[in-house]
Amino acid sequence: MDENNPLVVFAAKTSSVRQILSLLKCIGFIPKAQVQISSEGVRVTVEDSRVMQAHAFLDKNLFSEYSFNSPKRNPLLNLAGHDAEDIEVDDEEDLDSTISFGISLSALLECLQIFGADSSFRERERWGQGGFSTMEHGGIPENQLAKPTGTCDFIYRGEGHTLDLILEEHEVSTSCQLTTYEFEPQGEIPLARDSLAQKIIMKADWLYDAIQELDGSSPDRLTMAVSPRHPFFSLSSAGPMGSTSVEFSNDRSLLETFQVPVAVQNTYKFGLIKHAARAMAIATKVSIRGDNLGVLSLQFMIDHDGKTSFVDFRYMPFENEDSDD
């Protein structure tokens, strides 16, 4: 570790590569991402067609060591060469500074995956030695993939530098240098939190099931209707072969929270909603919020070994003449 290198802006170490990989995979549907690093964690953002955005937030508790040393706020500290961890804990905590850069998300995922693929391959070999033919174990069981693997170091030395990843496992160390790009600021899709038209919290699994159900007829658009009366919450789509709808009744066991003052209906592009399918599949809960303009936020709570992370998707609706303003 070269934490004491004065140029290091961000250095972190984690043994939860799996968790980070699965969080990033949730938003891996777009190859290029914007990264914002703050003292609280790393925020990775992608956007599609300017009508949807997805954020994965890697909280600093996912890292066993986390040091962020903002070059803007503390130029002197860089020169002084303090222990980065001390800085983070003592001085940096309240400062609202971030560093940002663009990165190839697909390349980042691939780097993190090298690690995973390698370990799972080894697992498979072990299986083979147990008297079974390796041929019979083409698919790797889920629990093997989830096993903790080695550690990963992230190092970023500031603007113009690469993001370095050093993956270590079983005395094998792999280092990857990822080119960083200039940060492209993307206006965040605004969700008017004080004028929410709907707030529903439910098991993400059920939303996933509903989306899969609708996906069967490969529709173009998804209509989300909420109403204080029956049918309380429905997702529907229509296509040339017919129409499909999934309705959820307002059952406590189904909809944990259901706050809908008036009936609202909005339409979104199905393909973009489907981008969130991976998050739906692995998340425990989802919070579905919509404001009075129809902006939709899907916030997924993902649990990994007692650590909770969030992935957030925002959508703009199709313009709808019927919608109440």
Added chain:
Amino acid sequence: MSTLYFVLTASAAQRIHDSLVCLSKFSEYICFEARRNRLTLSALNSTKSAYGAVTHSSTRFFEEYRFVAGDRGVGVDSEGSRFTCRLYSKALLAAFRHRYTDTKNGRTAIEKCEVSFEDDPSRPECRLLVKLICRHGVLKTYKLTYEEVDLMAPVFDRDLARNRWTISSRLMTEYMVHFGPKAEQFDISSDNGRASFTSFTEKVMEGREILKMAMHTNIALDTSDFELWDVEDKIHIAVSLKDIKAIVTHAGSLNAPISTFYSDPGRPLQLAYEHDGVKCEFTLMTMADVRASQTFAAITRVESRPVAERVARGNSAFTASIRRREPSRPQSQSQSQSQIQQGLPDDEPLFRGPTPSLSSIPTLSSLTSSLQVRPNAPAQPTQMRPPSPPSLQASLSQIPASRPMTQGLFLPLDSDDDSDDDLAKRLDDWDETSLRWDSGGNRGAMPSISVVRDQVAPQMRDQSESEGEDEVVGPTQQVSQVCLFFSEFCVVGSG
């Protein structure tokens, strides 16, 4: 206005899913046929060479089953009213997708599935309504567009199928593992009392006479594994491997023994199995003569003897059970001789006489040039659905053609718009059909084409109820149809 309403349990809905997966391998459309006492899902492939039907008993399969026949678009036959329509298999598979066993994390498992058809003339659109009622008050609703159609189904008379065997689907599934995904054809034969299954491929590379997949896989099985094995030696029946695989997988899901019935090459083969209120029948056209296929012959080192052209008499006596062994014609003999000289000049003497070996190649080598089994079965009154009246039996006739080609289980008799589409589709699919008869260039001597004419088609049924009329009208229509489709190379010769 006819209405159909039925309720399925979660496991029955899963069965429907399995059936749809199998049938969708044959066609992009799945046909529904509802009757008072049963519901049939069926599929006929685009070349009309394979047909599958899964019949569900109204009392044993469904929780609840109600069918009220209306008067519009409903065919009436000896069994009473029926309602027929077709849907896109993709749409149906979306509604009946594989989900019912997945209860991970208490996901909304299906409690019951209600399906209703409403054939209401006052509404502009036809809809099949599938309501999946799930736990925790989740309701999934599918409204699928359907189209009313008249169904065509081949008839098959099992009494005339001399060859039959039955095997448990579990064993058959195990055997099918040996046959790779790229092979196209599946040959069934009996060799010295052993069952022999062979996969082979007829496809040639574009523009070159090179086999794309010059591999045969053969397994020889002891017939004691079969529940029944009553097959004449040396009869080779070849059907599409893809079809067989789909059927075997489906039979495996029902865990029902598969029974197979067939007579001769070039005649339909039927696979049937039944389990717990679900009855499945698949009728597949077989290749006219496997041995006439040069690639098959060359690789298995079986002497290929082209079948002599023959003109069958239209509907003579029921001679299907009589087998004749005829000396082949001189010119075809010389041709097959030349094939051998081209292909395997040194090996020829080795393959005289049966070789009771277990290895793949010699199992087929017992077909020798001196023995040309050529069963002559010009006419077969065939019947597939047991309740059909005898007047609906199909007649078979043979028409000589000047090139091998895919052939349907029957030719369409209806002259509505659909047939044009079918024709266009057939022509489009000409090079893409899953059944290929002979692309090996054995142009000179052709196997004859046999055609099973569908006489269950509703229009026919309505118009002519007498057997005699069918016999008179049948061959004439058939030949004209054939000529319509294949006018460049059709020689009219039946009758």
